[in-house]
Amino acid sequence: MMEYDLSRIDYTLCGITYPDTLKILPSTGEKRQQKFAIGDKNGILQCLSIRDEEPCIHFKTLPGKPITCVHLALSSGMNTDKIFAASGNEVKGYTRKGKLFCAIETSVSETITSMCVIGNDIIICSGRSISYYKDLREMNSYMCEDRVLDVAAFTAPNSTRVRLLLLIANKGAIVVESGHLVTRMFVRSGPSRLAVPLTSRSTEICAYYGAADGSIGFLTYNEPDLKSQCLVDGHELGPVTCLGWFTNHLGSHLSVGRHDGSIQLYLLNVDNVDDTRLSYSYTYVLYNHLQFCGEPVTSVNGGCIGGEEYELLVATFSGRIFGLRSRNLLESAGVNSIPADALVSRRAKLEHEVARLEKQTANERDKYQKSTRSLQSGVSVPPLLDVEYELTGTTKKGWLEARFISAVPLDMLFIYCSNQMEVHTDNVAVLNICPPQDEHSSDLLATVRCQSGTKRLWIRLRPLHEAVVTGSTKVLVYLLPAGAPRVARKLTFQFPVLPYYTQHEGGKLDEKRSWCELKVTGKFSVAEVTSWLSEALTGNLPRPSNNQ
Template structure:
């Protein structure tokens, strides 16, 4: 079943944040609803749409950035009171614009997320959670993880008030009276929480950074239930969720907004094994910050109202928009009303163009004058993120600017590979890198016209850590550039998990010394991704588990004041941690004792993990070389192809797929060779033997790869052990 929606643009506001858009409830079914929207310039406005014209109800003066908008009301009444948060303050407005609440929360950090339920107010900063009732503080909680969203609800059976906070450390925590009563582990970092209400059921769903939507079971199993929207490919992060009956069905639909601009409508049946079906998808080419469903443009027509990062407010309506336009012999005929609106819009555009021209001339004249006037560089807000993609062991780097991007220069002081991205239409050119000057990568992306969002993919090398810098140049006058820095950590290809296999052959690293809990936690934070910024516990041992996206190896970290233990089935991981911690402790002149236990069986285990990757990509490389050779021989016409053997004919038929796969994994075979070489050097380094002179022989064995020969080269005594 397909759902057809039509786009209608309504308004443009300033740059917006998450949860910036709401619809005031209607008094009778089918009537149009008023729109509440707030932006980063501190302006809150409420408007209605009457006969396709915007009618402004009220608008506040500019101020501090508004981070969240929520609607609520007294228990048992309509939720028509507007609450906004900015800095440490919460203000409340009636639907007519009267200020009835100005509350200073006295929080130690700015408010990033907010939820209002009756007389209860829930405010979260980056690490702090506060619960207020009737503007009185009744409890707070300090979280080591970064908090990204908060919601609250009454449990159906017990009617207890429970607040849920989504944390970056792949955890959703439930709090009662500001105490954590439940910690639910999820596979991916959550980005947004939503209460799904349908047919007297109340469920909690959440979106993740890799584009999935999961269901929580708070009452029965008190844990993660299942994925209801899942894609095997890496999808863009989910920024907002709403539930609404867009089609006549038994259950409400789930509407999803993503950071890559996709807006998707799903039908779901939570009691069925079939999780979801996609009904509609559209892309607006900008990050979606907020969406909500209701009736906006025309009475009795359902609509998805969307706010984008740059401040565009538009609707996706079920009403057919092109109803007043007909064509005849390539000429358009409009109704009188439509013709008048077109003339009015043309006049407005001409007037704006004249005003812009005058202001530009005035500005140019001021920059050339001999007075003390000077050219001002505009402050542009750049939205950036670097998210790990587990599917292809890479990082997705996203840069978004409110105006069009001219070019982006990437510079890295460590070796990284750039991968192809389908969505990326920019032209890339490489400059000659100078590793001796700390430049391993210099690449320039020249963007197409009106591109304000750029997505890149990079692959890092573990053990090589440093900084990746992106110089973003927008198309504005005067010319300016902003720099964004992204840290590449020593174990950059690892991600956090909640448990690991205990039966694997682990190598052990133990460190003891006069270091504090804060120091060892800081070192682990600098070494491995997805480590909480602050330690969760003070007196007990902190235990964290990680997995490698490239090889699937595991890592366990246990640390406390004066002591740290690391266990991994990859000896190279242990070597990287040891080198990094030794360097950091030397900087601070802290004396430490290091002990290492090497498990010889871990070598067999790692080589067995690499074996299928090595075989498949070695085969792919040979097939691409054969294709190049066939084309050099001029095997292009049908007659010559038919004269070839079946093997080569099949190879030529699959050429497009093979070359696409090969180009998507540049230097993959070299990467595997590098991992095996490092493994060999690290293994014998811990045994006190230098084997650099034997590396050429190792590479020869890899070129004529055989698992048994490679294992015997690593462990010549293995047959005696067998």
Template sequence: MQLYVVDLLHTSGGSIARNTLAVLPFGKKRQQKVAIGDDSGVLTVFFMKKGAAEVEWRSPPLGRPVSRVALQCGRDKLFVGAGQTIWGFTRKGKEFLKFKTNLTETISSLVVHEAMIWAGGDYLLTIYDSCKDAGFVMSPDRINDLQCAAVAGPQTPLCSIVACQDRHIRVYSGEQLYHQYPVDGPVTALGFLRERVPGSQLPIELLYGTETGRAGLALIDTVDNVMREGCLIEVDEDQPAKRKRRAGVVNIMGADFTGSGEPDVLIGRDDGTVEIWREVLSGSPVLAYEVCLHESIRGLDAGYVTTGDYLEVIVSTYSGRVVALTPADTTGAAAAAASGEVEGGEAQTRPDESPEARAKKVKSLEKEVAALREKLEHARKRYQDLSKSVIAAAVPTKISHRFRLMSDEACYLLTVDSPDPIELVVLRSDVAIDLLDCSEGSTEQTPVVTRSDGDSASPLLATMRCQGDPTRLEVRFRTVEGRYGTMSCFVVPKTSLRVCPLIDIPVKPLSLHERVQELPKDLPLNELRITGSFSLGEVHGWLGACVNDLPARPNQDEECAVFRSTYLGTHMEARYSKGSAVFRTDCVATMRILKEVLSSEATNRKIHLAITTDVQDASLPHVLSLVDRRLSVQHALATQVRLVEPLREIQQQEGTVDFLAPDLRHVIDNADSIKREYEEQPRRLSFLHGLVHDTYVSKWQLKGYPSVSRERLEELTAILNNYNLEVLISFFQEPIR
């Protein structure tokens, strides 16, 4: 598939929020118009004419950043959420509705059907009928997206379909929970594969995407009242694209983009990647097209926008850029050569088809540049007058960041997005963090990283100076469980006003644990029991200070949550209520960390706790066998490095290595990558040895011994240096001396 990337418009209001893009239905012309809202609180509707964008109308400033743009189902009326207020506009720009809701949260989800309005904030979804309260739903966890469909039947009101942070898709009929569907990651995007015919008995085809990068199709059967898995939208394991780490899904929708008669799936991801998948209904989706725009995707829709001849993908990015992915004009090899057309689904720049269109576009751009220069001079003069009496301290650039645990790599990914190019980023942490690597989102270059020798107050000090003009930066970290604190990130944009935003990111004690659906069976579980005069909210807050993926507040009288260590694969179950909490885990180090943190939190609140522990000796060989998988790999790597030079001498003397065993030939063929990996081995071995030390110390501390002798720890270190699993297990089973 060959597509051109065509820039349509760049909003003047700076950055934009998620889901603030909409393609209007057809009007009198064969081209469709596009609506985009930005953080300046302005809704802009534009259309394309002879290759240039022309603004049809702009709304007056709404007073708050636009947080959601939605079309009324089946009609061409625009509804805008900004703050806690909903505005309604006709396609001509006439305001016909201004409705102040009773929400205290910013409207981030909005669906309008006839006189019904579904407006959602972070946790509360409110239903309005003719602008009057008709019900509400309190979500167990944060609401990330919202759709509505006739799930309960064709003659019933639409049901709300909610994407929740706690790895569930929930369907509500009015205020009642109708379906609850678990997935393998926090659900961040919802969409429909195709529009459902009213009265149809076929299942509703619901698309979903997760924060972990997975996308799938769920089927809601309105006849049998069940919700089941359709398929996962991913390539086969044999294809190399499966091994590529994919960013979180921001937008997902269905459209017949390829013209095959079957709906395709369009996906926009957090790292700027746009994907088109075919043959989804067959159960074996095929990735037909993929391109990276190097900015976080904020909105995605489909329509006939640039010429009216092709169905196009319309995309908005964080900085306010609106682009179209349009099928290539293949008439004539000269046009293809002039455009630099490349096979294989890479981004292209569309050639101008006529000198008149080019001249008009240049004239429009010159007029826009002149207006911007005049605006800049006015702002500069105003700033100079203001600076005579006061010091400017407002941050001119809105920085967006995400700190996400990547479960497949057991590390954190810090992503920084800026509307302006980033000059440098400074990192400082009061807790030990292993900086793995970093990359610029908009170039192939890697930032220049300068590490400084930290001290006990700041173990991590690093500066990353960008080489290009990126608006996006990604940094990977690995934390050490049991050590917690705060990491500070100073972002310096390339602006005339040198003010840098400060981002504070908490690092939690059990930072490498992620929430899962259930606890596996047949695990040797240690138990930690806590009783005291604490409330459910207090113990919920204490646990939330230890782990990620826990809702801000409890939803039941007794809560239960299960977590898994992304590094070792151990599990922990927390079951707690007012005055009582029971934690079960197969890792004694996890239980010791929980005990220390919960005791500290209770002491700060002057609450007395009664704590009992039950350590299962069978859990220790279980954990050591999990560590053995990684330790064996590191020791095998050291053996391969020692073989590189002797094997190279054999290759020089004999001229060939075909007579060697396959594993030895593998060492010769991959000698450079093996050496590069070995250079990082000291950090990895130190991390693994630290896990074993913590496990050993935790065992005896939980059994009532305040400390472990220095001689025993030195003996443990010697065993790890001459690693043998049986010897290590035997050492753990010996009584302490």
């Protein structure tokens, strides 16, 4: 078996990043070396290149709303140098030099989570809605039955119409054209990310997908059927958070970034799309439990970043951007190959940066000491601990899983609940359940002590089998960081009465089976009904219309 001897080289650090917010720009002229654009939670979009192993910023925008998606135009021509960034309900377009050439303030009420640009057409996904813009004007829209996770656009044969391949949160994949549903299918693995093959034609609807259970598959649409083919089983792999492409002398690879911090390369047979098989896989464990610093991978793409040879460019949740480069290239581009002037300049920059940080630290320390000694009344507000979290239903014996991702290492977690529950946690932490002070008490108090450098953690909870649950259960989780200041972030989870509904797999409905129907009449509003359902069922429920 071939071995890829890849080594990590750190490039820069930005703010917290969301999935699919790092893009590599195509090369210009005779040089193969490429620039890349990255958007972060602070609302800063910057375009960088690497020179002598140091980042060089070409443009950088001012802070604003969190950037949730970055995309490049798909068509060949003038738009290949255009960078589109989505933040809130706005989409802005920038040139390679950082000039703002277009801005769209959409009518959507929710944050834009994904988008696609093909020629002069922009497809925007926000919550359950998809909006299609042509020449900066909204042409049509479509409302899905659940949240839209990702989108890919294709042109219709012998037509200017655009067809969309969408992934839906209810484990569905659909094809939409001109604001109308063409076909749909159910995929058991729950696909969440799409990657269109590099060699596919723009009119051929096909894409690889990464799923929540860790599996990799392939979607194809041949009128009138949409088909799915699983290429790699999930097994014990983490959920797929991002997909990209990596090319070298062996061919095109599908690069996969996962929630557990691992990166995989799959050498695929792209010449025969109908007979796609996994022919080679390579797993590079970016962070493992022995190093105690795992965090999700948010973007992974291949390109010529640090030199004339291909490498993997990776972005993580906390904003670390680094490359995975062949060890032979690193040895050839060692310190001996760097000019003396470049080394002197690099050392001067590092000394200046250290001096600036020392001065900033001293100023902040003096400011804090003055505020504590001041007799004036005031409130000291520590910074909010930046944590991303989600509550997902598992399919094994009714466990509900809460996932936490922190920008800084965590020290401890405190879990409190008024009802007794079973608790499991990750193997990077030590769980301790405190016995109740009163033998008749039903309260739960548990502590989770994390290992050094832990940024990613999950806990699983479920009610005891003998417990009688008559309503939803509120669980309080307090997260403490490992460093100063010693502040706590309080998170509240509402556990539903019926945690088993996520075990139900959809698929094709049997129309011959009898249906059970429950009718409730009375003086109540739609909001009250929605509140009752959220108390009983897990997950994000669809927003009902006023006539329901």
